[in-house]
Amino acid sequence: LAQSILRGTVTDFPGFDERAxxxxxxxxxxxxxxxxxxxxxxxxDTSGYYQRMLVVLLQANRDPDxxxxxxQVEQDAQALFQAGELxxxxxxxxxxxxxxxxxxxxxxxVFDKYMTISGFQIEETIDRETSGNLEQLLLAxxxxxxxIPAYLAETLYYAMKGAGTDDHTLIRVMVSRSEIDLxxxxxxxxxxxxxxxxxxxxxxTSGDYKKALLLLCGEDD
Numbered sequence: 001l002a003q004s005i006l007r008g009t010v011t012d013f014p015g016f017d018e019r020a021x022x023x024x025x026x027x028x029x030x031x032x033x034x035x036x037x038x039x040x041x042x043x044x045d046t047s048g049y050y051q052r053m054l055v056v057l058l059q060a061n062r063d064p065d066x067x068x069x070x071x072q073v074e075q076d077a078q079a080l081f082q083a084g085e086l087x088x089x090x091x092x093x094x095x096x097x098x099x100x101x102x103x104x105x106x107x108x109x110v111f112d113k114y115m116t117i118s119g120f121q122i123e124e125t126i127d128r129e130t131s132g133n134l135e136q137l138l139l140a141x142x143x144x145x146x147x148i149p150a151y152l153a154e155t156l157y158y159a160m161k162g163a164g165t166d167d168h169t170l171i172r173v174m175v176s177r178s179e180i181d182l183x184x185x186x187x188x189x190x191x192x193x194x195x196x197x198x199x200x201x202x203x204x205t206s207g208d209y210k211k212a213l214l215l216l217c218g219e220d221d
Contacts, residue, residue: 057100149184174217
């Protein structure tokens with residue numbers, strides 16, 4: 001058992017479906033004692049385009065990954081360029097629609113095409129054209145589309161970097177990804193931050209808490 005914990009799990013859970021996962025989460029929330037759905041709570045606690053983006057993500061209506069339509073890729077990249085860099089102001093609804101409903105493989109192609117068309121990374125445009133919670137949410141979506149392990153490695157790094165530790169984030173990511181892609185997160189952590197996830201946990205935590213996290217983490221890379 002100890003050896004299996006140390007090894008961790010390399011591949012995603014077979015048959016994982018992000019849309020079904022989001023639907024399960026919504027149904028589970030309805031069954032708890034809170035008396036409201038997750039979507040209702042989000043709507044009640046947020047506003048504006050930030051709220052709109054969260055609701056679109058919760059509705060889990062992202063297109064399934066299939067063959068790439070290069071004409072649609074070009075159209076979406078052009079639409080994002082027109083909605084941001086080429087527009088006085090920003091058409092936030094266009095960003096929300098494309099980011100929240102297109103498939104992962106399609107969006108990766110769109111981001112590449114956007115760079116070719118505009119000369120900017122999509123992250124640069126988001127930084128210039130949006131602000132606050134919406135900016136942070138759109139950037140999180142882009143990072144997770146590009147690579148979930150890299151995004152979560154960054155999340156873990158900043159949960160431990162500097163004074164104090166964001167224990168809630170550290171525990172949430174380590175526990176929730178331990179049987180999914182923690183090995184890949186470890187590899188991205190080492191590649192992007194010139195240290196291992198294991199070493200950073202070891203230096204940032206203590207006691208039984210540290211022991212438990214290190215067991216979840218597995219080996220030092």
